[in-house]
Amino acid sequence: MDKFDVLLTNLSIKGTYFDVSLYSGHFYLWRNPKEVSIYHWHNLMDHLKLEQLPIYQEPLINQSLFIEERDLAPFLFKTLTFDYPVRDSFIFRHRLYYIDEEGFKVRYPENADTASTLLVKGEFHQLVIGRNDRLILVSQTEGIFEWYMKTLLSWDNTPTFSIELHDNDILQLNEADQPIQLLVFESQKREPYLLKKVPPEKLQLNKTFFNTSLDLHSDDGTQMEIMNLFQFLSNEADASKKAMGNPISISKMPPRYLTTLTLNDQVLLIEENTNSLTLRFGLEEYIHLNDYNRYRLFPKSQDYQHHLHLVSQNQVSLFMFHELI
Numbered sequence: 001m002d003k004f005d006v007l008l009t010n011l012s013i014k015g016t017y018f019d020v021s022l023y024s025g026h027f028y029l030w031r032n033p034k035e036v037s038i039y040h041w042h043n044l045m046d047h048l049k050l051e052q053l054p055i056y057q058e059p060l061i062n063q064s065l066f067i068e069e070r071d072l073a074p075f076l077f078k079t080l081t082f083d084y085p086v087r088d089s090f091i092f093r094h095r096l097y098y099i100d101e102e103g104f105k106v107r108y109p110e111n112a113d114t115a116s117t118l119l120v121k122g123e124f125h126q127l128v129i130g131r132n133d134r135l136i137l138v139s140q141t142e143g144i145f146e147w148y149m150k151t152l153l154s155w156d157n158t159p160t161f162s163i164e165l166h167d168n169d170i171l172q173l174n175e176a177d178q179p180i181q182l183l184v185f186e187s188q189k190r191e192p193y194l195l196k197k198v199p200p201e202k203l204q205l206n207k208t209f210f211n212t213s214l215d216l217h218s219d220d221g222t223q224m225e226i227m228n229l230f231q232f233l234s235n236e237a238d239a240s241k242k243a244m245g246n247p248i249s250i251s252k253m254p255p256r257y258l259t260t261l262t263l264n265d266q267v268l269l270i271e272e273n274t275n276s277l278t279l280r281f282g283l284e285e286y287i288h289l290n291d292y293n294r295y296r297l298f299p300k301s302q303d304y305q306h307h308l309h310l311v312s313q314n315q316v317s318l319f320m321f322h323e324l325i
Helices: 041-048 069-075
Strands: 006-014 019-023 026-032 035-040 062-068 076-081 088-092 095-099 103-107 117-121 126-129 135-139 143-148 151-156 162-166 169-173 179-188 191-198 208-210 244-247 250-252 261-263 268-273 276-281 284-290 294-296 307-311 315-324
Touching: 006 069, 006 244, 019 088, 019 294, 019 307, 026 041, 035 041, 035 069, 041 069, 062 069, 069 076, 088 126, 095 126, 126 162, 135 162, 143 169, 143 191, 151 179, 151 191
Parallel strands: 006 062, 208 261, 250 268
Antiparallel strands: 006 315, 019 026, 026 035, 035 076, 088 095, 095 103, 103 117, 126 135, 135 143, 143 151, 162 169, 169 179, 179 191, 244 315, 268 276, 276 284, 294 307, 307 315
């Protein structure tokens, strides 16, 4: 896919926020770690009519809209507050799973009764949902756990700063983003089994291949410039005769220490660097994004796989990618 066949739609909400999420027609906007407002997403989209925004073509084909939180007020569903600061969270099967200083908890935000339930006590700091809907909890002091069949399983007690997932396997990383070890799993009837632990000295950087080629060079053979955050937002060259087509899915680059992989360059890939993100089609860079605090993708969603949500110091940016037709 060529970058000039891509329409980037940016909806930015001005203000300072902690986190953001989108699930089943509800948009979650965290004002701070102890308060989240939930809005009716489809009603908001019907009101904003993003597909009718002008489309501009330099330096990237894009359309943009900047709003404030007060513009969201007519679409407010409810606001939830929390007793302790939330460290990490995700929504799954209409449940809000989260971790705080007490442990791993759940709430039902769409129900009338939204009281919290403590599932298990523990000192966790990262919460990840993986393949086969596995709920992985990461502790900087106690290692890797999994919430399975209402039971907390301990897979490894090595202190872990973060993890990367691919299929059933878990790559443990230290604070320097270097591998601690790879936990290799097998799934039998959706039940996880730990097969082995691969130490870092036996891990090798993968060599990734893509199934088609992509040329992002200009006509004179020079490499096109990589765009930093918001450098691509221009209103100087109108391309309004074009229109929004099918969504383009976004996926994280697979973990670096795996066997050789074959990837589809029709999917937009996102790669984490130090304090920045690089979006790619195949091996070629599309946009380089910096100046953000955290980001969210929605790989398990049926409707929002083309979304990238970025939380920066003064706004939340909701990026949506479509084919340009």
